[in-house]
Amino acid sequence: MTALRLLLASALACALHAPACHAACVEVDSDTEAVAGKGFKLGCISCKMRLEVPATATVDWYFKARDESDFTQIYSYVYQNEMVTDDRFWARLHWNGSKRTSDLQDGSIYILNVTFNDTGVYRCYFDRTLNFGNYEYRANATKFITLNVVAKATRGTASILSEVMMYVSIIGLQVWLVVEMVYCYRKISVAGEEALRESAAEYLAIASESKDNCAGVQVAE
Template sequence: MPAVPDLLLVPLALLALQASLCHGACVELDSDTEAVANEGFKLGCISCKMRGEVPATASVDWYFRASDETEFSHLYSYDDQRAQIIDPRFDGRLGWNGSKNTKDLQDGSIYILNVTFNDTGTYQCIFTRLLMYTNYEYQTNTTKIINMNVVPQLTRGLASILSEVMMYVSIIGLQLWLVVEMIYCYRKIAAAGEEALRESAAEYLAIASESKDNCAGVQVAE
């Protein structure tokens, strides 16, 4: 009979592992928005599939609207593991940086080479996902918007500077606290040692005095 509960634990453990893999493998993070001229830049676009157990296929389309334009133009397409650069302004400068070796895309990021100031603008990433259930198919669309700014050199935000300052302050404060703690412990140990020496000396004097009194009493009796 004890073997039955053990057998039940096996499928439960497998289900827990599968759930952790399905829900923990994909995290939707916002893309960076500040690119440096003449360097590469990753435009991040992640759309996690909520039902990990459902088979699906997905395609990704990117659109671009420059800062001096009013309409979006089709920039890039990725479908069935094939990529196509559509906007001639980005010929030879765009590469796929998302999910690989799968049609069930969740990461639709792209990478821009040799960023120019003309690349400043709004980028639109559209996921088209087809969920294939047993008796029907269901299509979903997810859109991500990224406002990218191109700068001559990377600038650090106030939050980043403050976090670094606080890190150094914390390190210095921790070191000072350790020094104070060491001094306190040393003084406490030293005081305990002195007290022990005084007690030993007092005990020695008491023994010596008692021995002297005993010797005096013996002499008087003689």
């Protein structure tokens, strides 16, 4: 119950002070298996260490095929302007990252109509400038994604494990709710019994006092 109250209090505080609350950023790894003929999202997230510091960033993507030894730039994104720089990906790459901001943290892109030739290693490069008012600080981050293109989707171990963990979490939550309900019921029941005993004792005391008073009156008469 205490943890639940803290969670609700935090949510309420964030709602009441919305300007002071920042959306959380989590660096989730990209999927690494695409199906030929379908679309695929190449995920790339680079979180700022200081969310309150304004910044601007650009994102560049590079690709190295299985039979190549060097990376080739295939895509570039600068606030609301994207450019495909490799003919192999012409009209097939689109921005799928942060929207309506130059302070980019999600630099993901989307590949349309994936082919087997898209198998290889992708490099995502963030070039970020943080503005501290009196000076600027330059920082960068690089992510590597090894993509494998298959004819038919296969279910990986990670997917199975995630589903199992989801069901375990749901069952655990239900058990916790049942325990909480039983605990609250017992607590209310005990409180009710104590109140009933107190009422009975008070009634007996009043009855006894009334009886004593009646006996005194009879003696006096």
